[in-house]
Amino acid sequence: MPVPTDKLKPCEISVLLRGELPSIAAWMERWDARRFAFHVGIIIVGAGLYGAAMGWWRDPQQALYVAIKFPLIILLTTLGNALLNGMLAPLLGLNIPFRQSFSAILMSFAITSVILGAFSPLLAFMIWNSPPMSPQAVSGGTYDFIKLTNVAVIAFAGTTGNVRLFQLLARLGGNPAVARRVLFAWLAGNLFLGSQLSWILRPFIGSPALPVEFFRATALHGNFYENVLRSLLQIFQQFD
Amino acid sequence: MNDPNSLASPIPPVIPPAPGQLGDDPSERAPIPNAIVAIEAILRRPRRVMFQLRQPDAGRLIAAMIFVSVACALIYGVVVGTFSGGTQLWAAPVKIAGGLMISALICLPSLYIFTCLSGSQARLVEVVGLLAGLLMLMTILLIGFAPVAWIFSQSTESLAWMGALHLIFWFIATVFGLRFLKAGYSHSNARSHAGFHTWVIIFLLVALQMTTALRPILGTADTFLPTQKQFFGTHWAECLKASDSEAKPGPRN
Numbered sequence A: 001m002p003v004p005t006d007k008l009k010p011c012e013i014s015v016l017l018r019g020e021l022p023s024i025a026a027w028m029e030r031w032d033a034r035r036f037a038f039h040v041g042i043i044i045v046g047a048g049l050y051g052a053a054m055g056w057w058r059d060p061q062q063a064l065y066v067a068i069k070f071p072l073i074i075l076l077t078t079l080g081n082a083l084l085n086g087m088l089a090p091l092l093g094l095n096i097p098f099r100q101s102f103s104a105i106l107m108s109f110a111i112t113s114v115i116l117g118a119f120s121p122l123l124a125f126m127i128w129n130s131p132p133m134s135p136q137a138v139s140g141g142t143y144d145f146i147k148l149t150n151v152a153v154i155a156f157a158g159t160t161g162n163v164r165l166f167q168l169l170a171r172l173g174g175n176p177a178v179a180r181r182v183l184f185a186w187l188a189g190n191l192f193l194g195s196q197l198s199w200i201l202r203p204f205i206g207s208p209a210l211p212v213e214f215f216r217a218t219a220l221h222g223n224f225y226e227n228v229l230r231s232l233l234q235i236f237q238q239f240d
Numbered sequence B: 001m002n003d004p005n006s007l008a009s010p011i012p013p014v015i016p017p018a019p020g021q022l023g024d025d026p027s028e029r030a031p032i033p034n035a036i037v038a039i040e041a042i043l044r045r046p047r048r049v050m051f052q053l054r055q056p057d058a059g060r061l062i063a064a065m066i067f068v069s070v071a072c073a074l075i076y077g078v079v080v081g082t083f084s085g086g087t088q089l090w091a092a093p094v095k096i097a098g099g100l101m102i103s104a105l106i107c108l109p110s111l112y113i114f115t116c117l118s119g120s121q122a123r124l125v126e127v128v129g130l131l132a133g134l135l136m137l138m139t140i141l142l143i144g145f146a147p148v149a150w151i152f153s154q155s156t157e158s159l160a161w162m163g164a165l166h167l168i169f170w171f172i173a174t175v176f177g178l179r180f181l182k183a184g185y186s187h188s189n190a191r192s193h194a195g196f197h198t199w200v201i202i203f204l205l206v207a208l209q210m211t212t213a214l215r216p217i218l219g220t221a222d223t224f225l226p227t228q229k230q231f232f233g234t235h236w237a238e239c240l241k242a243s244d245s246e247a248k249p250g251p252r253n
Helices: A011-016 A021-028 A034-058 A060-080 A082-091 A097-129 A135-139 A141-173 A176-199 A224-237 B006-009 B037-042 B046-052 B057-082 B087-119 B124-155 B159-184 B194-213 B232-247
Strands: none
Touching: A011 A021, A011 A034, A011 A097, A034 A060, A034 A097, A060 A082, A060 A097, A060 A176, A060 B124, A082 A097, A082 A176, A082 B037, A082 B124, A097 A141, A097 A176, A135 A141, A135 A176, A135 B194, A141 A176, A176 A224, A176 B087, A176 B124, B037 B046, B037 B057, B037 B124, B046 B057, B046 B159, B057 B087, B057 B124, B087 B124, B087 B194, B124 B159, B159 B194, B194 B232
């Protein structure tokens, strides 16, 4: 077993991906600003590359915007829920300091971002092979295929990040039941806020009928859940 | 007969005390000198707070917990007020902090009566302290929810939706607060929890009615307090109807 070391090396990415718990737990023992910056950097680069590939189908400018917005959502979700997540951990039985809960969540997002970054060339290749974005392409199967690919990749990256987070929490708390409880609470909070931030920062893939822009003019009108509810109501009204 | 193990180790191993009694763990006996330590203790080691509430100088701790509760309720109130802005920026914090304290004050006598009826040995000071702990835990959790509430209040126009969101946050925070109160109640040799559970229902009803008695907290009105008396169920049903009729003209995009 490798001896845990506190020195920051680029190969830490592989340690994170493998989920080498002795090393990761050793990093979390004390605050290291360089390691924190490293994980933030991974998120910016990994999620940024994936965002660029996602937005590229619409326009290179859209690619730039999504490359900024995608990491921004992850970092704002981590920051916005930091206090709440730090309070929920001890209340649900995992007595770790605020700094450790924050680092653990940031680390799980860093793992997710590394995976997203690794998949970004594949997505870019797929976009390059797709017909240009047009009303025909959007109404046909291409748009659905790109959308489903994005859902699959993001789901895989998110699940892997959370599996590693669960393993880390189980080690820190010494109890899988407590780790499951804390992870579920954190996930619920992060999904709730993350969905709304994604709604505010839309568009991501873009639409050929609408201009390329960082925010939609209606960014701060309504919320994600209201919209989902309205869509559901419209579906049910069709059956009446 | 001698135990053969005693020959191998003449000094008996030190057995840690059972975690049943408050103060068995030395760390629980550490004093809580200020509000910051009180926040830390209630989140990480609530038994330390419960133990300190039984000590003769519990008054200072109770005062600190009430101070934190009021401060946190005021801060959360400002976040609630950002939905409507204007006068609600000061009215909402005043109503939330005031409503919370009045609810606690109204429910305190019944909590003490139920505590005594259940055979508990808790003194009035301890009951006040446990209630202050409930308020503090509730309000610091609300502060945790504040960034999320603020983001939604900036992007949502529906009063009913924001009201429901604040109620969900309040409910989650209250569940954790009541969990602390129940743990404290269990350590006071209470024979039954029936009285406590009855009190929980009373407390929830009082707090919910307070949201209607002090309305508007989220929206706006011409007067600081309502001119018409209503039960919270009727008021919420009216709010939902009003929001439904506003939404009917057409979907927003």
